[in-house]
Amino acid sequence: MNIFIVHAHPEPQSFTSAMTDAAVADFTAAGHQVVVSDLYAMNWNPVARAADFGTRGNADYMNYALEQRTNADAQTLAPDIVAELEKLEAADLVIFSFPLYWFSVPAIMKGWFDRGLVSGRVYGGRRFYDQGGMKGKRALLALTTGGRDHMLSEGGIHGDINSILMPVLQGTLAYTGMTVLPPFVGYHVPYLSHEARTDILQNFRRSVADWQQHTPLTMPVLAAFDREMRRLPSALEF
Numbered sequence: 001m002n003i004f005i006v007h008a009h010p011e012p013q014s015f016t017s018a019m020t021d022a023a024v025a026d027f028t029a030a031g032h033q034v035v036v037s038d039l040y041a042m043n044w045n046p047v048a049r050a051a052d053f054g055t056r057g058n059a060d061y062m063n064y065a066l067e068q069r070t071n072a073d074a075q076t077l078a079p080d081i082v083a084e085l086e087k088l089e090a091a092d093l094v095i096f097s098f099p100l101y102w103f104s105v106p107a108i109m110k111g112w113f114d115r116g117l118v119s120g121r122v123y124g125g126r127r128f129y130d131q132g133g134m135k136g137k138r139a140l141l142a143l144t145t146g147g148r149d150h151m152l153s154e155g156g157i158h159g160d161i162n163s164i165l166m167p168v169l170q171g172t173l174a175y176t177g178m179t180v181l182p183p184f185v186g187y188h189v190p191y192l193s194h195e196a197r198t199d200i201l202q203n204f205r206r207s208v209a210d211w212q213q214h215t216p217l218t219m220p221v222l223a224a225f226d227r228e229m230r231r232l233p234s235a236l237e238f
Helices: 015-029 064-074 079-090 107-116 166-174 194-209
Strands: 002-007 033-038 093-099 138-144 184-186
Touching: 002 015, 002 079, 015 033, 015 093, 015 138, 015 184, 015 194, 033 079, 079 107, 138 166, 138 194, 184 194
Parallel strands: 002 033, 002 093, 093 138, 138 184
Antiparallel strands: none
């Protein structure tokens, strides 16, 4: 299997980084091919801009998604985007490793989504959800939080973690066609003892070792909707 890990943490000695290092070691030991994009170490540019394109479909007005399609077809995307897209397209499993910032991913990872998930290659037209360009790949969020588990649960002060992450789980990963696995969350890690963090890390290693056995999250299926994306009366709830 080809494993691609997109990692976003500014501190190499962080617990989030330790999770990534453990995943790399365990997947490699199991015989898988592992590639890591360490976004901070790479000094990844998160800003979507005109310089991402070697040619322009419309020189007077930039629609970023349309220019992505034009440049994907012309093979004139910026080299750093092409490199990430090649890693993504080769992967069977994609892991996104990050600390939860403001109920979302760090800005540098959001910029990876914006620039790396190229319209025309990853999605576009009616190629989304179960018909998306990344169909057949699995995706896993591996994240850490400062909050405790009960704070990020149904009825908790912040709400359920899956609901908090839905813009990424559904609006990004599932939208591109990936099969999305339940996220692994290391709760409250900055404030835990070494022993408690060690337990979380071991739980993470066991979880990723069994990733092919995890039941994916339920996401929309295009067959349940008409051409204008209205739910068909006969469709079951997703």
